[in-house]
Amino acid sequence: MLTFFLDKQSDSSLYEQLYEQIKLAIAEGKLKKNEKMPSKRKLANHLKISQTTIESAYNQLLAEGYINSIAKVGYFVTTDLELLSNRKHLPIQGYEKIKHDEFLVDFKTNQVDSESFPYEKFAKIERDVILDNLKNNLNRGESFGVYEFRKKISEILFSYRGIKASAEQIIVGSGSEHLILLLTLMLGRDKIYGVEDPSYIKNYLLYQAYGVKVKTIPLDEEGISLDELMKQKCDVVHVTPSHQFPSGIVTPIKRRMELLRWANENNNRYIIEDDYDSEFRFSGNPIPALKSLDKFDKVIYMNSFSKTLAPALRISFMVLPANLIKVYQDNLGFFSSSVPTTNQLILERFIALGEYEKHLNRMKNNYKQKRDYLLKLLLESDLKSNLVIRGEEAGLHFLIKIKTDYLENDLVEMAKDKGLRVYGLYEYFIGKPTDEGVKTIVFGYSNLSFEQMQEGVKLLSLAWKNI
Amino acid sequence: MLTFFLDKQSDSSLYEQLYEQIKLAIAEGKLKKNEKMPSKRKLANHLKISQTTIESAYNQLLAEGYINSIAKVGYFVTTDLELLSNRKHLPIQGYEKIKHDEFLVDFKTNQVDSESFPYEKFAKIERDVILDNLKNNLNRGESFGVYEFRKKISEILFSYRGIKASAEQIIVGSGSEHLILLLTLMLGRDKIYGVEDPSYIKNYLLYQAYGVKVKTIPLDEEGISLDELMKQKCDVVHVTPSHQFPSGIVTPIKRRMELLRWANENNNRYIIEDDYDSEFRFSGNPIPALKSLDKFDKVIYMNSFSKTLAPALRISFMVLPANLIKVYQDNLGFFSSSVPTTNQLILERFIALGEYEKHLNRMKNNYKQKRDYLLKLLLESDLKSNLVIRGEEAGLHFLIKIKTDYLENDLVEMAKDKGLRVYGLYEYFIGKPTDEGVKTIVFGYSNLSFEQMQEGVKLLSLAWKNI
Numbered sequence: 015m016l017t018f019f020l021d022k023q024s025d026s027s028l029y030e031q032l033y034e035q036i037k038l039a040i041a042e043g044k045l046k047k048n049e050k051m052p053s054k055r056k057l058a059n060h061l062k063i064s065q066t067t068i069e070s071a072y073n074q075l076l077a078e079g080y081i082n083s084i085a086k087v088g089y090f091v092t093t094d095l096e097l098l099s100n101r102k103h104l105p106i107q108g109y110e111k112i113k114h115d116e117f118l119v120d121f122k123t124n125q126v127d128s129e130s131f132p133y134e135k136f137a138k139i140e141r142d143v144i145l146d147n148l149k150n151n152l153n154r155g156e157s158f159g160v161y162e163f164r165k166k167i168s169e170i171l172f173s174y175r176g177i178k179a180s181a182e183q184i185i186v187g188s189g190s191e192h193l194i195l196l197l198t199l200m201l202g203r204d205k206i207y208g209v210e211d212p213s214y215i216k217n218y219l220l221y222q223a224y225g226v227k228v229k230t231i232p233l234d235e236e237g238i239s240l241d242e243l244m245k246q247k248c249d250v251v252h253v254t255p256s257h258q259f260p261s262g263i264v265t266p267i268k269r270r271m272e273l274l275r276w277a278n279e280n281n282n283r284y285i286i287e288d289d290y291d292s293e294f295r296f297s298g299n300p301i302p303a304l305k306s307l308d309k310f311d312k313v314i315y316m317n318s319f320s321k322t323l324a325p326a327l328r329i330s331f332m333v334l335p336a337n338l339i340k341v342y343q344d345n346l347g348f349f350s351s352s353v354p355t356t357n358q359l360i361l362e363r364f365i366a367l368g369e370y371e372k373h374l375n376r377m378k379n380n381y382k383q384k385r386d387y388l389l390k391l392l393l394e395s396d397l398k399s400n401l402v403i404r405g406e407e408a409g410l411h412f413l414i415k416i417k418t419d420y421l422e423n424d425l426v427e428m429a430k431d432k433g434l435r436v437y438g439l440y441e442y443f444i445g446k447p448t449d450e451g452v453k454t455i456v457f458g459y460s461n462l463s464f465e466q467m468q469e470g471v472k473l474l475s476l477a478w479k480n481i
Numbered sequence: 482m483l484t485f486f487l488d489k490q491s492d493s494s495l496y497e498q499l500y501e502q503i504k505l506a507i508a509e510g511k512l513k514k515n516e517k518m519p520s521k522r523k524l525a526n527h528l529k530i531s532q533t534t535i536e537s538a539y540n541q542l543l544a545e546g547y548i549n550s551i552a553k554v555g556y557f558v559t560t561d562l563e564l565l566s567n568r569k570h571l572p573i574q575g576y577e578k579i580k581h582d583e584f585l586v587d588f589k590t591n592q593v594d595s596e597s598f599p600y601e602k603f604a605k606i607e608r609d610v611i612l613d614n615l616k617n618n619l620n621r622g623e624s625f626g627v628y629e630f631r632k633k634i635s636e637i638l639f640s641y642r643g644i645k646a647s648a649e650q651i652i653v654g655s656g657s658e659h660l661i662l663l664l665t666l667m668l669g670r671d672k673i674y675g676v677e678d679p680s681y682i683k684n685y686l687l688y689q690a691y692g693v694k695v696k697t698i699p700l701d702e703e704g705i706s707l708d709e710l711m712k713q714k715c716d717v718v719h720v721t722p723s724h725q726f727p728s729g730i731v732t733p734i735k736r737r738m739e740l741l742r743w744a745n746e747n748n749n750r751y752i753i754e755d756d757y758d759s760e761f762r763f764s765g766n767p768i769p770a771l772k773s774l775d776k777f778d779k780v781i782y783m784n785s786f787s788k789t790l791a792p793a794l795r796i797s798f799m800v801l802p803a804n805l806i807k808v809y810q811d812n813l814g815f816f817s818s819s820v821p822t823t824n825q826l827i828l829e830r831f832i833a834l835g836e837y838e839k840h841l842n843r844m845k846n847n848y849k850q851k852r853d854y855l856l857k858l859l860l861e862s863d864l865k866s867n868l869v870i871r872g873e874e875a876g877l878h879f880l881i882k883i884k885t886d887y888l889e890n891d892l893v894e895m896a897k898d899k900g901l902r903v904y905g906l907y908e909y910f911i912g913k914p915t916d917e918g919v920k921t922i923v924f925g926y927s928n929l930s931f932e933q934m935q936e937g938v939k940l941l942s943l944a945w946k947n948i
Contacts, residue, residue: 030766074765077874079703079733093735128619137611144604152595152791153928155656188655188819189622195662199690219815223666225692236546266546268560298541299497324619326822348686352655354824355793407544461620 015052015060016044028063029070036071040080040091051081051089118433119470123260123411123458126324130380135369136360143359151359155350157343159186159331160358166365167331174293174374176306177315179333185342188328188352190217190288193316196349197332198224200341201250201284208248210238212442214259217252217288230444233258237265240272249282256292256301260442260456262405262413270304277312284335289317293374295408296382311335319361321410322374329353329361381410381460384467388459391471397478410460413439416453418481425455425478432477434470482519482527483511495530496537503538507547507558518548518556585900586937590727590878590925593791597847602836603827610826618826622817624810626653626798627825633832634798641760641841643773644782646800652809655795655819657684657755660783663816664799665691667808668717668751675715677705679909681726684719684755697911700725704732707739716749723759723768727909727923729872729880737771744779751802756784760841762875763849778802786828788877789841796820796828848877848927851934855926858938864945877927880906883920885948892922892945899944901937 018035020028039045051057054072058065072089075081081089151160158164164181171177187193194217198207203226209218211230221228229246231238238253253273255265265273277283287304295301305315318330334342351358364370385406392401392414399417406412416425422438429436439454440447459467485502487495506512518524521539525532539556542548548556618627625631631648638644654660661684665674670693676685678697688695696713698705705720720740722732732740744750754771762768772782785797801809818825831837852873859868859881866884873879883892889905896903906921907914926934 033766070765077731077765078768079731079735079737092733093738125620128616131615131619133611133615137608140607140611141604144600144607148598148600148793149595152598152793153592155792155795188659188821189817191816191819192655192659203692216815223813225670264544264546266559268546270546271560298537298544299500301545325622325817326615326619328622328817328819328821346690348683349658350656350792350795352658352795352819354655354795354821357821357824 015056018061020061020063027067029067029074032061032063032067032071033074036075037080040093043094045091047091047094049091051091053088117430117435118473119462119466120435121437121457121459121462121470122435123437123456123460124320124325125410125458125461126321127377127380127384127461128324129463130377131324132369132373136364139363139367139369140356140360143356143363147359148356151355154355157185157347157349157351158182159184159351159353160355160362163358163362164331166362170365170370171303171315171333174300175289175303175315177303177333179305179315183333183336183339184331185334186329186331186351186353186358189318189320189330190316191220192352193330193332194220195224196342196346197250197286197314198226199346200338205249205282206247208238208243208246208251209444210253210258211444212260212439212447213252213254213444214288214290215442215444218444221252233261233263235263236269237263238273240269240276243276249280250284250286252286252288253304254288254290255304256289257295257405257409259288259290259409260411260413260437260439262407262409262411264301264408265304270307273304274308274310274312278310283312285313287313287315289315291321291409292317293322294378294381294410296378296385297407301408305333311337314338322370322377323361327357327361329357384459384462384464385412387464388457388462388467388471391467395471396475397481400478400481404454411456411458414455414457416455416478416481418453418478420453420481422453422455425453425481428477428481429474432473434473434477436474482523485528487528487530496534496541499528499530499534499538500541503542504547507560510561512558514558514561516558518558520555584897584902585940586929586933587902588904588924588926588929588937589902590904590923590927591787591792592877592925592928593788594844594847594851594928595791596930597844598791599836599840603831606830606834606836607823607827610823610830614826615823618822621822624652624814624816624818625649626651626818626820627822627829630825630829631798633829637832637837638770638782638800641767642756642770642782644770644800646772646782650800650803650806651798652801653796653798653818653820653825656785656787656797657783658687659819660797660799661687662691663809663813664717664753664781665693666813667805672716672749673714675705675710675713675718676911677720677725678911679727679906679914680719680721680911681755681757682909682911685911688719700728700730702730703736704730705740707736707743710743716747717751717753719753719755720771721755721757722771723756724762724872724876726755726757726876727878727880727904727906729874729876729878731768731875732771737774740771741775741777741779745777750779752780754780754782756782758788758876759784760789761845761848761877763845763852764874768875772800778804781805789837789844790828794824794828796824851926851929851931852879854931855924855929855934855938858934862938863942864948867945867948871921878923878925881922881924883922883945883948885920885945887920887948889920889922892920892948895944895948896941899940901940901944903941 016039018032020031054065054068057068082092083089164184167184168179168181171179207221207226207228208231211232231242237258243251277285289303292300305313315333319327402415404413422440426438437456439452485499487498521532521535525535549559550556631651634651635646635648638646674688674693674695675698678699698709704725710718744752756770759767772780782800786794869882871880889907893905904923906919
């Protein structure tokens, strides 16, 4: 009879040790296919352990199919396993940790001010929601999102963006990744999608990844070019009319109307209005959303809480035209929500308590101060005569056109040499920039302190002192 | 000169009223394209309000493109708008609220016990994470998920499932919706995917929605049929080897090895191991994951915290074979995480503090007690001689084969007549059930109280008293 060495001092139980050793004996061919196992009684006597221990080990081996049992005859090995392994840790080939260059100051755009998030308030509301509200919602994950939360979104949309949308039209999703996915599935893979160029390149990559035809449409001074849209035979166009990213262009009312008319000419056509940072306009009121003018119900409105609260929350939403609601429900209604129920309940309460509005007002002031300070630093620096500032009225970035003979890329590289990251407009082009001589730098400032801005402009003056 | 009626008692500011009324005048054709607007001074005198108010209104109209400004000449209407509307709320056609039938007792399977969630602990950890930890993570959303959390998942996988996977191999995602999406994008739309039949039908629907070819593969008594897998020329197969859903079959070691060998025969082949509820095995140890035997690195392991914690959390994850990590990073690395950073940090701490392990042990006992109680009720009921119980060793459901001349569907309908929802095995078939005479009912019990189970079995005895 095969013997097994069991260690009573070991951390694993005797049953686990025995089970492991029998498995090993099978793997090593010491126990062969169809071989009869010793009876529980015999093995217990042989190993001087209880029959219950043997039984537990045999039961586990039975459950996993290493042995089978024939009533009143005994247990038999079922398999010969050349494959079973104490599998070694495979080396992780091909994985390179993504390296982010470290800069002294980084004027990146997709950030919120991490000093100003209402941590205490949020923690309190989270706690209240978990203790008061989660029990009835623990097994929820409805496809459109939590209804109460969607109702609050509908209220916000009306008061901030002039949009009349009912909660039934709203779908909550975890980022543009999810919403654009749902749209391509609803609108169809056979459609031609158009995106602005330059733009937030990720959206272009998403359409590509999802396997749909996507065209880049150039801008003129009023936003996306309608002529190009038609020339390229787009069915669906993804635009940022209230504050084009990154150019800052506000599409005027005339072009908006033309866009709406274009969409209404054909049943297949839709406009996706990406309203990513329209809440922050520093003079006057926000520009009303294109959706608020959408008499024909051809605009799919999309926004997120990434700029108004934090990217880490991963909460976005969209407003569907009425006729797409049924398309979604019939075809994709089996999807569970991509956003945790808790997070939706928390944000619902955050809005209901008026905290969202307070936070937005606070942040508008905060970002305005930062913008003013950075503009002041730039306009008082040695660079001042080389700079033309644009698109500073809204959003969390502005553009500076530089008067110089250097190329845009040179400007970015000179800044990098001083440990500074600024972004050339060319970095936002999907195709080739139409005008090589644009020489425009995009400045984000939302998560920079006043000290960092000082440092940044000081370094920039050094970097560009000979332009 | 056009006049405007401004109400000083109104909630809207004078500037907003003026802006709205000028817009309306343009929309109604009272102000025509190219018409010169009154100068700020003149209009201020005329309306007896300050010039600053006029300026604010004109600036907003300028920003939105209703008027333009020619230096030293004045402001001009830019557009004639037949389209502009005080858009009425569109009726939401085609939207029907999904109606869920209400039952006295519902033996559904996809639930956790909402009485036993560690609300207090969770609330405390959430609070700590938000106050201590969120500031540095507010702008994070890395594609693979939060590294520290993935490290914890890797530890859990080793101790509960015998899987040696490094954090670098793990991708966190919001449910199978997201993970299956990423897989179809990584493995390719040209591949043929196979799913078990019967199974959790949602996965089949997901593959379909994502536009890939998906075949249904029947089961035999050892799990998925390898012959059918080959006959249908599948490249990728989605299986639940440790506890087939819903049949409860544990795929024995021999079939597991055959599956692994099948996958290793061709570079294109992969096995997706869906390990949805393997943590709950009521006798002996959990069945080791197929992935733990995966010497060739052909298994993509997938699991979630939906059964172990709650569906509402929407946190799933998968382990990629080493060679797919680079594929993901190169092609989909621009995706932001679909799970909020906060939630990942919270779960990381929940695990690190040992709370996850405690909760699992507690729930294993809890669910075992519920299972034992329900089995006892059934085996002591008037129905006892008609019942054969199966698949009760593991997971949060079991099956009962009913000895009767009635059809399975009749049994379900008779139960419904008494306000009771039980689930026929046929409801989990994508194609036609292979054997019409199976007459097997799937019982979930995880979110039922003892009282509800009593009530349920009482009603069932009435419903089925004449079978």
